[in-house]
Every structure is written in C-alpha cells, then in structure tokens.
Amino acid sequence: MRKTSLTVLVLALGVFGIITTEMGMVGVLPRVSAELGVTPSAAGWLVGVFALVIAVSGPFTTLLASGIDRKKVLAAAIAVFALSNAVYALTTQYEVMLAFRVVPALFHPVFFAVALATAARLVPAKDATRATTTVFAGVTVGFAFGVPLTSYLAEHLSLASAFWFGALVNLIAFLGILRFVPSMPVGQRLSYGAQLNVLRRPRMWLTITSVVLVFAAMFSVYGYFAEYLGQVTHMDGTWVSAMLMAFGIVMILGNFAFGSLLRRSLVGTAVAYPVLCLVVYVLLYAVGPLLAPMILAVLIWGAVHSGGLVVSQSWLGRDASDAPEFGNSLFISFSNLGITVGTAVGGWMLAEYGARQLAWVGSGFAVAAVMVMGLRLRWERVGAGRGAEGAAALGAAGDAGVAGAVSAADVAGAEAVSRGD
Numbered sequence: 420m421r422k423t424s425l426t427v428l429v430l431a432l433g434v435f436g437i438i439t440t441e442m443g444m445v446g447v448l449p450r451v452s453a454e455l456g457v458t459p460s461a462a463g464w465l466v467g468v469f470a471l472v473i474a475v476s477g478p479f480t481t482l483l484a485s486g487i488d489r490k491k492v493l494a495a496a497i498a499v500f501a502l503s504n505a506v507y508a509l510t511t512q513y514e515v516m517l518a519f520r521v522v523p524a525l526f527h528p529v530f531f532a533v534a535l536a537t538a539a540r541l542v543p544a545k546d547a548t549r550a551t552t553t554v555f556a557g558v559t560v561g562f563a564f565g566v567p568l569t570s571y572l573a574e575h576l577s578l579a580s581a582f583w584f585g586a587l588v589n590l591i592a593f594l595g596i597l598r599f600v601p602s603m604p605v606g607q608r609l610s611y612g613a614q615l616n617v618l619r620r621p622r623m624w625l626t627i628t629s630v631v632l633v634f635a636a637m638f639s640v641y642g643y644f645a646e647y648l649g650q651v652t653h654m655d656g657t658w659v660s661a662m663l664m665a666f667g668i669v670m671i672l673g674n675f676a677f678g679s680l681l682r683r684s685l686v687g688t689a690v691a692y693p694v695l696c697l698v699v700y701v702l703l704y705a706v707g708p709l710l711a712p713m714i715l716a717v718l719i720w721g722a723v724h725s726g727g728l729v730v731s732q733s734w735l736g737r738d739a740s741d742a743p744e745f746g747n748s749l750f751i752s753f754s755n756l757g758i759t760v761g762t763a764v765g766g767w768m769l770a771e772y773g774a775r776q777l778a779w780v781g782s783g784f785a786v787a788a789v790m791v792m793g794l795r796l797r798w799e800r801v802g803a804g805r806g807a808e809g810a811a812a813l814g815a816a817g818d819a820g821v822a823g824a825v826s827a828a829d830v831a832g833a834e835a836v837s838r839g840d
Contacts (some may be wrong), residue, residue, distance in 0.1 A: 634757025
C-alpha cells in the first residue's frame with residue numbers, strides 16, 4: 420500500500436512538472452519577449468501553440484499509445500518534457516523555442532490520460548476517486564509553486580535558470596516512474612472503434628463545446644496574468660511573482676472545495692462555474708487599478724480558477740465512462756483548444772485595447788458557456804423522454820408478442836436509456 424501511495428505521488432509529481440512546463444511560460448512571457456526580441460503577442464504564442472497542438476493531436480496520440488505498456492508511455496512522455504526544458508534554457512532563438520513547445524505538447528495529453536487511469540487502476544475501486552484527485556493535485560500545486568517559482572527564478576536569476584528548474588523537476592519524475600511505477604502491459608484493450616464511439620453521442624459535442632468555452636473564459640484573462648497586473652495594477656516583477664504564488668495556493672484550497680461541491684451536485688456546480696467566472700472578471704475590471712482590492716481579487720480569482728479543471732473533467736468524463744483514457748484525452752485536448760482560443764482572442768484584445776479590457780473577453784466566453792450548458796441539459800431531458808417512450812414501446816410489444824410493432828426509432832430510444840445518451 421505504501422508503494423502504491425508513492426507511485427500515485429510520483430504521477431502527481433509528473434503532472435506538476437508538466438504544468439510547470441506548460442503554464443510556467445505565462446509568468447516569464449515579458450522576459451522571453453525582451454530576451455528573444457519578439458513582441459508580447461508573438462511571445463504569447465508559446466502558450467497558445469502548445470495548447471493548440473494538444474487540442475489537435477490529443478485523442479489521436481492517446482489512441483496510438485493505447486496498446487503500449489503504461490510504464491513505458493509515462494516514462495517516455497516525461498523524458499520529452501525534461502529534454503524540452505533543457506532546450507528552452509540553452510536556446511536564444513524564438514523559432515527553436517517555439518518548435519520545442521510543439522514536441523512536448525504531443526505527449527502532454529498522453530501522460531495526463533494514462534496517469535489518471537493508472538492511478539485509478541492501482542488502488543481499490545472505492546479509492547479510485549481519491550487517487551485521481553491526488554494526481555490532479557499536481558496541477559494545482561504546479562500553479563501554486565511551479566509557475567510562480569519559474570517566474571521568480573527568471574526575475575531574480577535568469578530566464579535560463581527558470582527553465583533548468585523545469586528540466587530538473589521532470590527528470591526527478593522520470594526517475595521516480597522508472598523506480599516506482601510497475602510494468603503495466605495492456606491486456607485486453609478497447610478497439611479504436613469502441614473508443615471513438617463516444618464521439619457518436621450528440622450530447623457529447625455540446626459537452627465538449629462547453630468545456631472549450633469554459634477554458635477560453637479562464638485563459639483569455641489568466642494567460643496574460645503578468646501583463647494585467649503589470650499594466651493595470653502597476654505591479655513590478657516581484658509583486659507579480661508573489662501574486663502568482665498566492666493565486667496558486669488558493670487554487671489548492673479551491674480544488675478541494677469544488678471537489679466537495681461536485682459530490683453534492685455535479686450538474687449544479689458545472690453550470691454555476693462560468694457564472695462565478697463572470698462575477699470574478701467584473702470584479703477584476705472594477706478594482707484593477709487599486710492595489711489592495713486587487714490583491715483580494717486575485718485570491719478570489721485563484722479559488723474560482725481552480726474549479727475549471729476538476730469541474731470540466733467531471734462534466735465531460737460522465738459522458739465517456741466506458742472509455743476513460745480516451746475520455747481523459749478528449750478533456751485534455753479540448754480544454755487546450757479552449758486555452759488556444761482564449762489566449763488568441765485575449766492577445767488581440769491586449770494589443771488593440773489594453774490589458775484592462777481582457778476582463779470583458781473572459782466574461783463573453785463565460786456567458787457563452789452557460790448558454791451551451793443550458794442546451795446540453797435540454798438535450799439530455801429530451802433524450803431521456805424519448806428513451807422512456809422507447810422503453811415503454813418495447814415493453815408493450817413484448818407483452819403483445821408482436822415483435823414487428825417495435826419501430827427502429829423506439830429501439831434507438833431504449834438504447835439511449837441503457838447507454839445514458
């Protein structure tokens with residue numbers, strides 16, 4: 420049991436390293452822009468392209484890796500992240516750095532999908548949720564310490580030292596995987612067709628759209644955290660690093676708070692989440708130029724921001740419970756599509772109208788997310804009604820002994836009940 424706990428912690432460390440690599444770039448974009456001689460908007464693509472590659476490749480790379488020993492997949496993926504951070508530290512060319520944002524992004528959804536599924540497999544069924552929550556904690560700890568520490572090192576030592584930190588974390592996770600994760604050859608795997616079948620469910624696409632919009636709402640503002648605090652609140656680099664750390668610490672607390680809310684009402688919490696984002700962004704706009712109120716607003720922002728991860732994963736995961744790894748890859752892929760859309764629109768708003776107006780971009784995406792969630796729930800209610808009618812028709816036909824009385828539409832409705840479509 421102790422070794423299992425260590426294995427889960429190693430997986431969480433791997434997630435921490437990946438988040439530090441992915442999102443640590445957010446806190447150092449101004450330094451990257453200055454040292455590589457590119458515009459802030461161009462530097463922002465180091466975040467946006469990473470997310471775009473995940474969005475496009477995620478489900479496919481996860482499918483391709485579905486027949487490979489889980490330990491080998493995890494080790495290979497985290498090794499790529501360690502190598503990429505070393506390249507960031509050594510290069511002075513924007514094009515090289517951009518290319519090596521693409522390479523690890525191909526492995527990002529594979530590691531997440533496999534790590535979450537592996538953690539659940541290593542423990543008894545009753546402890547699966549706790550194990551996956553521990554792995555997910557690597558995300559919030561990454562935001563709490565990995566991202567601000569990256570920013571701090573870039574500000575007080577050098578940009579290269581910030582990236583060497585990322586390389587070291589991922590190297591330690593790689594060694595931990597080799598030592599503690601057992602060999603896990605794939606026995607009976609789901610066929611590609613069986614996994615892809617989850618995409619044939621119409622309501623899944625509404626769920627996916629809502630996830631994209633939620634993450635666009637989150638990262639159209641958070642993606643330019645340093646610029647917002649620097650240009651609107653006039654904080655210097657030290658203040659921004661401190662705010663990033665405070666933001667991440669309250670994210671840890673928020674993660675557990677939203678987990679508790681999800682256990683009470685998944686649907687209610689999911690729909691309420693973008694509404695909370697809207698409230699936070701209105702607050703950011705209102706108090707942005709004021710130092711003390713903005714500090715409080717950042718803490719509230721961090722607590723709410725954390726919920727987007729666990730809420731969206733739970734919201735999408737219930738529609739893909741029969742193919743969990745593929746479902747996890749869909750979450751990672753489309754959440755990163757949302758990050759791409761959000762950072763792109765946010766970057767345009769930043770360049771054209773200034774950092775303070777970013778709050779309205781996030782607000783617009785949040786409103787759109789609520790609307791799509793409403794459509795998704797309406798579809799579910801209508802589908803449940805049709806399914807009930809189909810089941811009743813099946814029962815009546817059976818009682819009468821008239822097999823031909825059951826229409827194809829009725830059968831489809833009854834199947835919808837059994838599948839949860």
